[in-house]
Amino acid sequence: MARQQGWFALILALVIAASSVCFSQPFQLGLDLRGGSQLTLEIQPTKDITEIQPEQVEAVKSVLDRRVNGLGVSESTLQTIGTNQLILELPGEQDPSKASRVLGKTALLEFRAQKKGTKDEIKELQSLRSLLIRVSNSDSSPDGSKGIEKNDELVKKQLELLNNSLSIKDRAGSNAEQIKIIKRALNQKILELFEPAELTGKDLISAGRRQEQNLSTWEVTLTFNQEGGNKFAELTKSIAGTDQLLGIILDGESISEASVGEQFNVAGITGGSATISGNFTADSARELEVQLRGGSLPLPVEIVQVRTIGPTLGAENINRSLIAAMTGLFLVAVFMIIFYRVPGFVAVIALSFYAIFNISLYALIPVTLTLPGVAGFILSIGMAVDANVLIFERVKDELRRGNTLIRSIETGFSQAFSSIIDGHITTLISCIALFYLGTGFVKGFSATLGIGVVISLFTALSCTRVLLRFLMSYKTLRRTSNFLPGHQIPSSLQ
Amino acid sequence: MTSSSPDRAKLSFPVSRYRSRIWLVSALAVIISCVGLISSWLNPSIRYPLRPGLDFTGGTQIKLERQCLDKCTPLKISAISKELQEKTLPEEISTSIPNISTARVQFLDGYKSIVIRLPFLSPTQAEQIVDILIPIAGPFEPGGKAIDTIGPTLGTQLLKSSFISLIVAFTGIALYIGYRFDRTFAFLALIALMHDLLIVCGIFSWLGIFLNLEVNSLFAVALLTISGYSVNDTVVVFDRIREINSSQDTLKINQKVDLAVSATLARTLYTSCTTLLPLSALIFFGGDTLFWFSIALALGVVIGSWSSIALAPSLLTLRSNIKIKE
Numbered sequence: 001m002a003r004q005q006g007w008f009a010l011i012l013a014l015v016i017a018a019s020s021v022c023f024s025q026p027f028q029l030g031l032d033l034r035g036g037s038q039l040t041l042e043i044q045p046t047k048d049i050t051e052i053q054p055e056q057v058e059a060v061k062s063v064l065d066r067r068v069n070g071l072g073v074s075e076s077t078l079q080t081i082g083t084n085q086l087i088l089e090l091p092g093e094q095d096p097s098k099a100s101r102v103l104g105k106t107a108l109l110e111f112r113a114q115k116k117g118t119k120d121e122i123k124e125l126q127s128l129r130s131l132l133i134r135v136s137n138s139d140s141s142p143d144g145s146k147g148i149e150k151n152d153e154l155v156k157k158q159l160e161l162l163n164n165s166l167s168i169k170d171r172a173g174s175n176a177e178q179i180k181i182i183k184r185a186l187n188q189k190i191l192e193l194f195e196p197a198e199l200t201g202k203d204l205i206s207a208g209r210r211q212e213q214n215l216s217t218w219e220v221t222l223t224f225n226q227e228g229g230n231k232f233a234e235l236t237k238s239i240a241g242t243d244q245l246l247g248i249i250l251d252g253e254s255i256s257e258a259s260v261g262e263q264f265n266v267a268g269i270t271g272g273s274a275t276i277s278g279n280f281t282a283d284s285a286r287e288l289e290v291q292l293r294g295g296s297l298p299l300p301v302e303i304v305q306v307r308t309i310g311p312t313l314g315a316e317n318i319n320r321s322l323i324a325a326m327t328g329l330f331l332v333a334v335f336m337i338i339f340y341r342v343p344g345f346v347a348v349i350a351l352s353f354y355a356i357f358n359i360s361l362y363a364l365i366p367v368t369l370t371l372p373g374v375a376g377f378i379l380s381i382g383m384a385v386d387a388n389v390l391i392f393e394r395v396k397d398e399l400r401r402g403n404t405l406i407r408s409i410e411t412g413f414s415q416a417f418s419s420i421i422d423g424h425i426t427t428l429i430s431c432i433a434l435f436y437l438g439t440g441f442v443k444g445f446s447a448t449l450g451i452g453v454v455i456s457l458f459t460a461l462s463c464t465r466v467l468l469r470f471l472m473s474y475k476t477l478r479r480t481s482n483f484l485p486g487h488q489i490p491s492s493l494q
Numbered sequence: 495m496t497s498s499s500p501d502r503a504k505l506s507f508p509v510s511r512y513r514s515r516i517w518l519v520s521a522l523a524v525i526i527s528c529v530g531l532i533s534s535w536l537n538p539s540i541r542y543p544l545r546p547g548l549d550f551t552g553g554t555q556i557k558l559e560r561q562c563l564d565k566c567t568p569l570k571i572s573a574i575s576k577e578l579q580e581k582t583l584p585e586e587i588s589t590s591i592p593n594i595s596t597a598r599v600q601f602l603d604g605y606k607s608i609v610i611r612l613p614f615l616s617p618t619q620a621e622q623i624v625d626i627l628i629p630i631a632g633p634f635e636p637g638g639k640a641i642d643t644i645g646p647t648l649g650t651q652l653l654k655s656s657f658i659s660l661i662v663a664f665t666g667i668a669l670y671i672g673y674r675f676d677r678t679f680a681f682l683a684l685i686a687l688m689h690d691l692l693i694v695c696g697i698f699s700w701l702g703i704f705l706n707l708e709v710n711s712l713f714a715v716a717l718l719t720i721s722g723y724s725v726n727d728t729v730v731v732f733d734r735i736r737e738i739n740s741s742q743d744t745l746k747i748n749q750k751v752d753l754a755v756s757a758t759l760a761r762t763l764y765t766s767c768t769t770l771l772p773l774s775a776l777i778f779f780g781g782d783t784l785f786w787f788s789i790a791l792a793l794g795v796v797i798g799s800w801s802s803i804a805l806a807p808s809l810l811t812l813r814s815n816i817k818i819k820e
Contacts, residue, residue, distance in 0.1 A: 097618040429667050
């Protein structure tokens with residue numbers, strides 16, 4: 001009896017500890033329960049690097065980490081999945097496009113000097129470019145609802161003009177495709193007018209942004225390191241006061257061409273800092289700043305999955321799964337009490353302990369709760385009583401054979417043991433397979449189901465046993481009819 | 495199937511007597527399932543044994559909840575499709591312009607929510623689709639938006655990892671049963687398992703043909719859970735057969751199996767019930783994400799119980815005696 005009390009105290013202590021954990025520890029809710037965005041990024045191999053090593057994944061991750069922090073989304077997490085993927089979670093963020101614009105780009109910044117004697121060419125190309133921007137804006141006007149057809153004629157005409165002046169032969173079906181072709185060709189032509197780069201984003205220390213004086217547009221400020229500052233001075237000196245421009249090229253696309261004033265032809269622009277002004281809005285300046293400050297990505301990254309869930313949908317999912325969990329628990333409880341009476345009642349108490357232990361472990365480990373994860377938990381409620389059902393059926397068998405109650409209970413527990421172990425291990429094997437090979441929510445589901453299997457082994461074997469023994473010390477409960485509803489007469493199986 | 499005279503007071507099911515009928519039922523179910531899988535495969539609009547969903551094919555799904563006071567005004571699918579057909583999305587670096595004229599539109603909950611399936615879009619392009627829809631179907635609930643985008647490569651990857659985890663789980667379970675019992679038992683448990691999974695897949699292939707129901711990675715998770723559950727059930731029956739085999743050695747194999755099945759029948763049925771009860775709560779209250787997932791699990795539980803009560807033990811009676819590790 002003393003050992004009994006020890007067990008009893010232990011279980012009680014565990015229940016109290018678990019309940020206090022449930023109330024004090026916060027749960028990690030998945031995005032499908034709280035709302036937000038999740039982006040899966042895949043690191044792409046290049047011609048030089050065909051195999052992606054863990055170090056490269058780390059390098060990409062640290063750059064992305066800096067960029068994400070630059071975005072200022074609170075509580076964001078970035079984790080590595082498998083060998084070449086990263087999952088970025090942005091809780092509460094409803095518009096993942098901002099993150100995607102910043103994350104996906106390699107942000108390779110270059111400064112190039114214009115080739116001598118190409119003044120007229122660049123002027124012409126610049127004017128073609130501004131025409132193209134106007135055309136593409138009118139082709140996909142944001143309100144979209146009207147004017148497309150009316151504009152279509154004009155857009156087509158202007159595109160044809162652009163095609164001719166750039167002597168482009170490719171013709172695409174839609175205007176948008178054609179705009180893309182022209183843009184590519186135009187950019188290529190502009191780049192041809194510049195010398196290869198000597199100064200790149202690698203020489204940067206930091207980047208910032210500020211609003212241009214008396215204008216609503218923004219500019220991005222750059223600070224170079226010692227070497228970069230020298231290179232920049234050299235570069236600006238070489239073209240100061242000439243017709244040549246300084247090309248600022250981001251990811252192989254010329255974003256602006258600046259002239260350098262004559263006053264710099266002695267020493268160039270010194271001091272190691274520069275500004276880029278290219279009609280930036282507050283947002284686009286911030287994005288470029290974040291990209292530059294985070295450094296360039298060692299490998300290109302592609303977004304392969306984006307999930308966005310609104311907060312009300314998330315809250316709705318929580319409500320739904322709570323209702324389902326409570327209903328499930330209640331139905332199982334009613335079932336067990338109807339079919340097993342006193343031991344059924346004990347099983348229900350053990351089941352409540354099971355639920356409390358589970359939930360507190362989710363908070364402790366911590367398990368990120370997702371909708372399928374909660375489903376795994378609800379499902380495990382039904383499966384958790386299986387061990388009890390196995391035991392109680394054995395007890396019934398023993399009672400039918402005419403054994404005494406206490407003896408039947410003991411035999412029931414020991415005889416059901418091997419089935420319970422075998423059954424739990426086979427379920428656990430599929431959980432482990434799911435956990436190691438699955439990704440994302442599949443992992444969440446298998447984690448909750450797997451934890452459930454292990455805990456149910458404990459609650460069904462020890463909690464039920466201890467509670468049952470404790471209750472058996474009361475004489476009124478020690479009647480066979482409490483264990484064998486409807487069939488008091490002991491009968492043998494044969 | 496049950497006899498409950500007061501002196502027996504126990505469910506019983508003489509498996510060996512109904513052997514041929516059990517096999518007929520299972521064989522028919524398997525054949526109907528195979529026909530479903532094959533006709534789905536031959537169906538030009540599916541071309542897979544099961545209609546693959548977004549997770550496996552890649553693409554974008556946008557779900558929007560409309561802001562309506564009482565009842566939502568009905569909308570025509572064709573109107574929305576037409577609107578999308580007239581629009582082109584702006585280009586993005588590294589992606590070509592997606593063809594949104596192939597969008598599939600669906601209404602749920604009496605026009606309360608709109609679900610649109612599109613090719614793979616960037617987040618910005620997906621936002622633009624929402625903007626296009628506002629004048630026709632808006633306004634939308636600000637927090638009621640769900641956008642899922644899955645790249646085509648990720649889809650095949652998910653499919654591959656689902657397959658691999660199924661095979662690993664199978665192997666693990668077979669090895670464990672082989673170790674605890676013997677090879678025949680492991681083989682029979684795997685047969686029962688395949689039978690269960692095949693029928694669940696078959697039912698879903700028919701649902702794919704007639705209701706356009708698609709399977710996603712949750713379905714793969716359901717299959718894995720079913721395999722764990724089904725084997726668990728079978729193992730309990732096998733365990734009892736082993737026990738009776740050693741305690742009542744003089745009986746014939748048929749009698750041993752019948753006795754073991756009858757002895758575990760109540761347990762198997764009760765456990766199915768206690769698993770089906772929370773599942774039905776999920777079916778009714780879990781929402782549309784979990785609805786078909788729970789249906790698949792519930793089917794798996796029912797079929798799994800059948801295979802462990804009837805199919806696996808009845809196949810065991812084909813053997814002349816039982817030799818199992820003690």
